[in-house]
Amino acid sequence: MVKISIPRKTPEDDVERLAENLWNEYGDKIEDVDSFNLYYDKYLTNDYTTDLTKTQDKTLRKKVFDAIREKHKSVLRERVIRRGRPREKFPKVNGKTMIDGDREARILKISKKPKYIYLRYVKNKVVYARKEILKFTIKGKKYHKIIYRERYGRFTSGESLRERKKVKISKVI
Amino acid sequence: MYMKPKEHINYDLIKNWYSSASVKFEIIKFLYNREFALLVPNFIKDKEIKKCSIRNLKSHNVQSFDFNLKATDMFKKQIFYNFYYSMAYYINGLPNQNLNFNERNNTDWNKNCYKEMMGYDCLIDIDAPDFSNMQMAYESAYNIKELFDKLYVPYELRFSGKGFHFVIPYKYLPQNLTLNPHEQNNLYQFLGNLAKILYKEYSEMVDTSIYDSRRVCKIPYSLALYENEIFVCSPILNNNEFETFKLNKYRLKNYPFDVRGRGTKIFNEQGNLITLFVKYFKNKKYKLKEE
Numbered sequence: 503m504v505k506i507s508i509p510r511k512t513p514e515d516d517v518e519r520l521a522e523n524l525w526n527e528y529g530d531k532i533e534d535v536d537s538f539n540l541y542y543d544k545y546l547t548n549d550y551t552t553d554l555t556k557t558q559d560k561t562l563r564k565k566v567f568d569a570i571r572e573k574h575k576s577v578l579r580e581r582v583i584r585r586g587r588p589r590e591k592f593p594k595v596n597g598k599t600m601i602d603g604d605r606e607a608r609i610l611k612i613s614k615k616p617k618y619i620y621l622r623y624v625k626n627k628v629v630y631a632r633k634e635i636l637k638f639t640i641k642g643k644k645y646h647k648i649i650y651r652e653r654y655g656r657f658t659s660g661e662s663l664r665e666r667k668k669v670k671i672s673k674v675i
Numbered sequence: 676m677y678m679k680p681k682e683h684i685n686y687d688l689i690k691n692w693y694s695s696a697s698v699k700f701e702i703i704k705f706l707y708n709r710e711f712a713l714l715v716p717n718f719i720k721d722k723e724i725k726k727c728s729i730r731n732l733k734s735h736n737v738q739s740f741d742f743n744l745k746a747t748d749m750f751k752k753q754i755f756y757n758f759y760y761s762m763a764y765y766i767n768g769l770p771n772q773n774l775n776f777n778e779r780n781n782t783d784w785n786k787n788c789y790k791e792m793m794g795y796d797c798l799i800d801i802d803a804p805d806f807s808n809m810q811m812a813y814e815s816a817y818n819i820k821e822l823f824d825k826l827y828v829p830y831e832l833r834f835s836g837k838g839f840h841f842v843i844p845y846k847y848l849p850q851n852l853t854l855n856p857h858e859q860n861n862l863y864q865f866l867g868n869l870a871k872i873l874y875k876e877y878s879e880m881v882d883t884s885i886y887d888s889r890r891v892c893k894i895p896y897s898l899a900l901y902e903n904e905i906f907v908c909s910p911i912l913n914n915n916e917f918e919t920f921k922l923n924k925y926r927l928k929n930y931p932f933d934v935r936g937r938g939t940k941i942f943n944e945q946g947n948l949i950t951l952f953v954k955y956f957k958n959k960k961y962k963l964k965e966e
Contacts, residue, residue: 621804621811621880628815628878662814674813674922675806 517562521569529574534582538567622650622658631658684905686753688927692898692907693744697935699737701896702758704938706734708768708793710761712891713747718902719755727754730891731781733769746774758897762890763854764794764845789888792854794845797866798892799873800882802838806904809922812838815878820917822877826954827946831939832911834925836899838880840892844941847948856888863887872955896934898927910939 525532528541542563554562571577618630631650638645650658664671692698711734715725729747734740749756765788773779799819803812816832816839823830823841831842852862867886874881893899899906905927911917923929 621808623814626814626818627876628811628818628880630879664814671814671817672918672920674809674920 517565517569521566521573524566525570525574532570532577534578534580535567536581538570538577539563542566618653620650622652622660623662624652624656624658625663629653629658684755684900684903688905689755689898689900690750692927695934696737697933698896699740701934701937702894703734703737703740705760705894706740708735708765709763710765710769710891711740711743712759712761713743713749713756714759714891716755716757716900718900724754727756729776731769731772731779731784733771735768742774746776755900757900758894759891760894762796762798762892763788763792763888764796765791766793767791785889789854789856792888795848795854795862795888796845797841797843797848797869798885798890799841799843799870800835800838800885800892801840801878801880802835802882803880806837806901806922809837811878812880813920815839815880816841816917818877819873819881823951824943826950827943828948828951829941829943829946831941832917833893833895833939834906834909834911834920835893836901836906836908842892843948847946849948854888869951869955895939896937910937912937912940 524542524545527545532538532541567577571579616632618632620631620633622629622631629652631652634649634651636647636649638647652658659666710730711732712728712730713732714728714730719725727747732743734743744750747754747756770784772781801812801815801819803809819841820832822828829843829847831840831844833840833842848862849865852860852865854862856863863886867883870881870883870886874883893908895908895910897908899908906922906925907927907930909925909930909932911920924931
């Protein structure tokens with residue numbers, strides 16, 4: 503059986519179509535770069551983007567964004583939600599700056615922040631710590647280790663100093 | 676490891692507990708000239724039931740306590756309530772009110788109740804996010820107890836269901852600070868600073884955001900209700916009781932103590948807060964806002 507090789511169709515072939523479809527689907531929610539990136543990722547299925555390298559993805563993303571901006575000037579190049587934003591753009595209601603439209607981009611950003619949810623010890627003090635994976639190489643061999651750090655970056659332990667010194671204390675549970 | 680019980684809460688157990696005269700008499704001791712509140716616990720998400728929470732009740736004797744419980748219909752409707760009392764101590768107690776809860780209007784009292792206050796207890800609340808973290812809460816309480824004993828600070832220690840409460844009675848607190856929440860240098864700011872110190876030095880489980888004029892706290896000998904658990908909020912009366920603390924002992928089914936006349940205990944009753952202030956405020960390690 504003879505195989506016919508079909509030249510691979512890259513998504514770069516139809517930037518215009520992609521931009522148009524994306525706008526039709528999420529147009530009311532796209533207002534700036536952040537919200538564009540969010541819905542761009544949502545819109546493109548995994549198999550569509552797996553072929554792309556990081557650079558390809560970056561260029562395609564830029565082209566689609568430019569194509570959208572050509573038609574819709576309301577989409578901002580700047581980030582809507584950022585520190586020190588020009589206040590006059592956003593009306594104040596009851597003393598709070600109101601931002602219309604989608605807040606998911608911001609929520610995503612917040613969710614990326616480290617979460618201090620693990621209760622651990624620094625000496626005898628009980629602290630909330632975050633989980634980190636420490637990667638290091640010794641003699642060419644790669645190692646992974648899970649560590650917990652508290653707010654000030656100090657390493658934490660699962661046992662209190664009291665416990666390590668074998669001071670007797672009641673086990674509550 | 677903490678194992679969640681499979682059974683759900685048995686309402687008859689709750690009814691039996693609150694119908695016991697000795698429990699009522701013990702609860703009443705904490706309600707004299709203070710606000711009594713019945714709040715629906717957090718695990719109930721139903722908005723309609725949430726609305727059943729009632730504050731500003733006057734319950735200065737057993738009869739009025741019974742009367743309040745009857746008025747809520749909690750036993751008939753099987754509504755779960757946690758019982759709270761105010762940290763504030765009022766000169767003349769709470770005003771008499773209509774027990775038809777729909778007709779009551781407390782807005783004026785809520786605004787101006789600080790004018791009637793005579794004192795305000797200091798509450799240091801150590802809360803575990805989960806029962807599996809109770810060991811951490813216990814060790815936090817252990818750290819703070821050790822400090823208070825070392826500095827001879829008077830305090831009451833209580834088990835609160837999912838953590839511990841340290842209560843410093845109002846008579847030991849500085850009398851020159853105002854109880855008006857709208858003024859600077861008020862007592863609540865001062866207590867907030869104290870809690871922040873304990874948070875920084877001893878445990879991050881100390882709640883630092885509970886200091887306001889209308890704060891309430893679980894009544895000792897009342898029940899702390901959780902999704903599958905019932906605990907007795909019990910005062911701890913001696914060091915041995917604290918050192919041999921087991922969560923299982925404070926489940927309603929297993930509660931080992933006779934409630935009648937048990938009361939509460941102020942550790943270091945003859946002490947004061949001066950040594951604590953000298954240690955943390957005078958050496959300029961921590962500064963009070965007003966300084």
